[in-house]
Amino acid sequence: MKPIIIGSRGSRLALIQAESVKTALEAAHSGLQVTIKVIKTKGDLILDRTLDKIGGKGLFVKEIQQALLDKSIDLAVHSMKDVPGVAPEGLTMAAVTRREDPRDVLVTAEGFTPETLPEGAVIGTSSLRRQAQIRSLRPDCRVVPLRGNVQTRLQKMKEQQLTGILLAAAGLKRLQLLDELPHSLLDPQAFVPAVGQGALGCEIREADVTMKALLASLEDADTRVAILGERAFLNRLEGDCHVPVGAFGRLEQNQLMLTGLVAAADGSRRLQQTVTGDKNQAEALGRALAEDLIAQGAWELMKAGGSDE
Structure with missing residues (x-):
């Protein structure tokens, strides 16, 4: 062959x-x-x-x-x-x-959590989803755009004297960097990951x-089920990286628990809900979750966007 x-x-x-x-x-x-x-x-x-x-x-x-x-x-x-x-x-x-660890991680020189960040902390991220959620948790934070591979972003954190940066835990683990960096792993219910992350x-x-x-x-059948649900949620919302959308699926026995998030980029408003259903109906569950958030105003929130400053 x-x-x-x-x-x-x-x-x-x-x-x-x-x-x-x-x-x-x-x-x-x-x-x-x-x-x-x-x-x-x-x-x-x-x-x-x-x-x-x-x-x-x-x-x-x-x-x-x-x-x-x-x-x-x-x-x-x-x-x-x-x-x-x-x-x-x-x-x-x-x-x-x-799937590797689906969570986001806050990397800082001092090992801050979102709650212990100093007033007016400057956080680097290229993700509107991460921007919206850190602003929701800490409205006093200033967010600056940050692109490049993981090593580039870590270097920019030092060069630009940022308080911290937000990254995917999976990437840091695969690079064997997570244990070398002061960090705080973020609860996926409080800080919803990207669709498919990890x-x-x-x-x-x-x-x-x-x-x-x-x-x-x-x-991996369990990962496939979670990803199907998350992607169905995103597709029904017709969302992409232009809007702050996140989803996180996890299996408990034959049940899929699926959390969905839609937020304003400036963190001023967020819609979040968790549903549970048969794992064999993952895509239907994802679409239903999206419909629930649409009924709560998700599309209007997505169209309104938010500040990118």
């Missing part, structure tokens, strides 16, 4: 994620050869503007998806939080691997039955 080619972004974190899939595939299938091909995306090249100003989260996956369609790669490994709600025709997410998706050509079979061993 010819070597399998994985397409990946070139950041250290993206390559670690792709390498984890490569290792799992080679362990599951004796003699299988897997290589990684780095593909630059528009989101990696434009670092001086926030994602909502340059077209949204799809900027991290479009070029990689095109490489799949062009058959220059066999498999794409994505952070699920970067994947738009609708896949290009001809592609499918063949496996969703076991999960990896393995995308292939829909017609590629060989790759589908190879990836079957990497699938």
Whole structure:
């Protein structure tokens, strides 16, 4: 069998994620050869503007998806939080691997929690969702935009003398940095994560039955259920990185508990609700949760936006 080619972004974190899939595939299938091909995306090249100003989260996956369609790669490994709600025709997410820690984390030099941050703390984040929630918890905080890979953001925190920055715990854990940094892990009920945060998706050509079979061993059913619910919630809201939306699903026996959030970017208002239902109805549960928040004014809140200053 010819070597399998994985397409990946070139950041250290993206390559670690792709390498984890490569290792799992080679362990599951004796003699299988897997290589990684780095593909630059528009989101990696434009670092001086926030994602909502340059077209949204799809900027991290479009070029990689095109490489799949062009058959220059066999498999794409994505952070699920970067994947738009609708896949290009001809592609499918063949496996969703076991989720790493879905929480957000506040990194500061002193190990502050949101509650113990000094008055007027300056917090760096490129995410409107994180911006809205830290402003909701601490309206006195000033938020400044921060783009780049994890190491770049940590360096900018020092150079710009920021009080702290908000990041995904999963990325720091995969980079083996979390234990080296003073940090506060944020309760996902109080600080709702991004849709898909912490999960990896393995995308292939829909017609590629060989790759589908190879990836079957990497699938984590519980993570898939949680992600289906979260993404259904986001898709019903027609949301993306232009608006502060978050969702967090977790399984308890055969039940999916799903929390959804819609907020004003300035933190002045937030709608949040948790529902529970049959895990086999994850997508219906996500849509129902979105309908509940829409009835409470979610779309009006999303359209109103908030201050980006």
